[in-house]
Amino acid sequence: MDILDTIKKRQSVRDFSEEKISEEHLKIILDAAYHAPIGRAAYNRYELIVIKHKEKIDALAQKIAEAGILTKHPFFHAPIVIFVAAKPNRERLDGCDTGCLIENMMLAATSLGLGSCFLYTVSEVINGRPFLLQALGLSDEYRAMSAVVIGHPKEKDLPPKVRPGIATRVL
Numbered sequence: 001m002d003i004l005d006t007i008k009k010r011q012s013v014r015d016f017s018e019e020k021i022s023e024e025h026l027k028i029i030l031d032a033a034y035h036a037p038i039g040r041a042a043y044n045r046y047e048l049i050v051i052k053h054k055e056k057i058d059a060l061a062q063k064i065a066e067a068g069i070l071t072k073h074p075f076f077h078a079p080i081v082i083f084v085a086a087k088p089n090r091e092r093l094d095g096c097d098t099g100c101l102i103e104n105m106m107l108a109a110t111s112l113g114l115g116s117c118f119l120y121t122v123s124e125v126i127n128g129r130p131f132l133l134q135a136l137g138l139s140d141e142y143r144a145m146s147a148v149v150i151g152h153p154k155e156k157d158l159p160p161k162v163r164p165g166i167a168t169r170v171l
C-alpha cells in the first residue's frame, strides 16, 4: 500500500477478532518501530514490551482493574499489546520519541490490513503503581510511556474517517 494511502487509511480500532497476529507480521511491525526517528538517536533508552499471550494480556488487564480506574478491558481484547518503556530523561522529548515509535507501528499494521490503537491513559495508571510496573517486568527507574494494541479488526473495510483538519498558516 502506498504510504499516503496507509496514512489516510489508519484509524483507531477498539474492537478485535480473536484471530492471532502471525510472527511474520509481528516482525514487520517491530521492524517499523526500529526504523523510527529518535531524538539524538538514543535508541538504547527505549524498550518495547510485546505481550502476545491472551492469558498474559488478561492477567495484566485484571491487575489494572484492581487499581479501580479503568472500567472496560484496557486493551480491548486485542491479541497483541506493545508497550514502549523508557528511563525518563527529557520528558517532552520522550513523548515525541514514543509518538514516532507508535505511529510507525500503527502504519505498518495498517499496511498489513491490521487495526491498531494508541493507548496513553493506561500508561498513567501503570506508572503510579509499582505493582503494575512490576507486572510489566519494569524496575522503578523505568516508566511505561504508552502502548499500542494491534489485531484483526472485527469490522472489515471500515469507511474512511472524515477528519476536521487542523488550523494551518502558511507564512
Ligand SMILES: Cc1cc2nc3c(=O)[nH]c(=O)nc-3n(C[C@H](O)[C@H](O)[C@H](O)COP(=O)(O)O)c2cc1C
Pocket (backbone or CB within 6 Å): 010, 011, 012, 013, 117, 118, 119, 120, 121, 122, 161
Ligand atoms: C498521544 C495519543 C494518545 C492516545 N491515547 C488513547 C487512549 O489512552 N485510549 C484510547 O482509546 N485512544 C487513545 N488515542 C487514540 C485517539 O483517541 C485517536 O487517535 C483520535 O481520536 C483520532 O482518531 P483516529 O485514531 O481514528 O484517527 C490516543 C492517540 C494519541 C495520538
